[in-house]
Amino acid sequence: MQLIIALLLLILIGGCGGKKRSEESRQTTIRERQLVLPEIPVMVRSxxxxxxxxxxxxxxxxxxxxxxxxxxxxxxxxxxxxxxxxxxxxxxxxxxxxxxxxxxxxxxxxxxxxxxxxxxxxxxxxxxxxxxxxxxxxxxxxxxxxxxxxxxxxxxxxxxxxxxxxKNYPGTAATDFSYRDVEGRAHHLRGLYDTEPILIFFFRPDCSGCDVTAQQMRRSAVLDRALEEGRLRILALATGGTVEEWEEKRSHFDPRWLQGRNVRDFEGIDLYDFRAMPTFYLLSGEGIVLIKDQPLPVVEQYLTEHPE
Missing domain, CATH: 1.20.930 (Transcription Elongation Factor S-II; Chain A)
Structure with missing residues (x-):
């Protein structure tokens, strides 16, 4: 009998404690901090x-x-x-x-x-x-x-x-770098400067997310239209992996893309700030950074809003 009474007391105490905690939680919710916006003067109209x-x-x-x-x-x-x-x-x-x-x-x-x-x-x-x-x-x-x-x-x-x-902040000149094309010939980024913008697709051949993004690029109506109308050039640049991995991956890329590889200057040397892979940098024809280190949807939106 004493054991039963003790258990009942524990249940009652727990129930009261539960109600108390519930009440405290409710009061905390009521006291939740709210931002009070300023009143805008009537003379501020537009x-x-x-x-x-x-x-x-x-x-x-x-x-x-x-x-x-x-x-x-x-x-x-x-x-x-x-x-x-x-x-x-x-x-x-x-x-x-x-x-x-x-x-x-x-x-x-x-x-x-x-x-x-x-x-x-x-x-x-x-x-x-x-x-x-x-x-x-x-x-x-x-x-x-x-x-x-x-x-x-x-x-x-x-x-x-x-x-x-x-580094390569929008509005500044992009840092130049070298790369080798599929034939092994050496090029520089500055050698691409002309009138049409340049979209650099930085990727690693061993990056599964890069594969997904490359497929999205091939299906992108925005990129396809810009390429067809001569308003854009795309440089797909491998910054890691072996030559064999690169050759396997690039075989699936759009033939209209320029393709290059440079591992030496992008592993351990911070020419560009890559927060994640893959990433895109959009440059003007003269090499001024328009978009830095952004995903494909941001690039597509920019190209849609700037069709010229």
Whole structure:
């Protein structure tokens, strides 16, 4: 009988504890941090002006010194997604100003600044992220890597990321490199410069994802049309693997593509920053980087929006 009473007491205590935990969870949900957007003045009328006003004042009502905000990953990430949507299409100088302002606010709480930067890295610097965009990430890196609120090791990581991002940055001249064609003849990237854009498909013959992407390229109506109309040249460049692996893979490529191989200059020498393989760089006919280190859908969208 005593054993039964003890078991009943345990059940009752557990039930009460469960109800208490449930109540605490409910209260936590109620207290979930919400972003309060600024009120836009009536004199700010055009969509462009409203966008810039929101970008400048988006974080005005966020107190980064508030206890617990440095652990609220969900709040920071959700808020950043909408904020980054506002920054797209805004000129780079304005984005830099907004980034410095946000980093300056977050510096009041070093742990909150660390969370902010790690969240930005996950959204914008992880090549598997659907929002991957180094041009949006760079202003935050530049603003934060000199902040005394971050540990030295973290600042060093940001400085390295900044160096990598700036390599072949959109709007700059692409770094030249050599390659050998299927006949073994030596060429240089600069030898392709003319009037039509050049799409470089960097791949490794031993990369299964590269095979899938190559098949997608062959089925791409956008690439096919651009090639047929003489508005694009494609250089498929193998940066790894053996000659035999390369010869086997290239036999499945579109015969209209230029093909080359250079292992020496891309293994251990960081001429280009490859966050993942395969990847694409789109250059103007004069060798200016238009798109850096992006997947095929981004290239297709660019070519569709710039048919000339």
């Amino acid at each position: 969509d462009a002006e409203r966008r810039l006003y929101l970008l400048d004042h988006y974080w005005d009502r966020v107190d980064f010194s508030e206890p617990g905000i440095e652990r609220d990953t969900l709040f920071i990430t959700r808020s950043l997604v909408d904020y980054l949507g506002l920054s797209k299409g805004v000129d780079e100088a304005r984005r830099r100003t907004a980034a410095r302002q946000l980093v300056g606010q977050a510096e009041r709480n070093p742990a909150a600044l660390s969370l902010l930067m790690s969240s930005l890295s996950a959204l914008l610097y992880d090549p598997t992220s659907p929002r991957y965009d180094e041009t949006l990430y760079l202003p935050f890196v530049e603003a934060a890597m000199g902040s005394d609120s971050l540990p030295v090791a973290e600042r060093d990581r940001l400085a390295f990321a900044c160096e990598q991002i700036r």
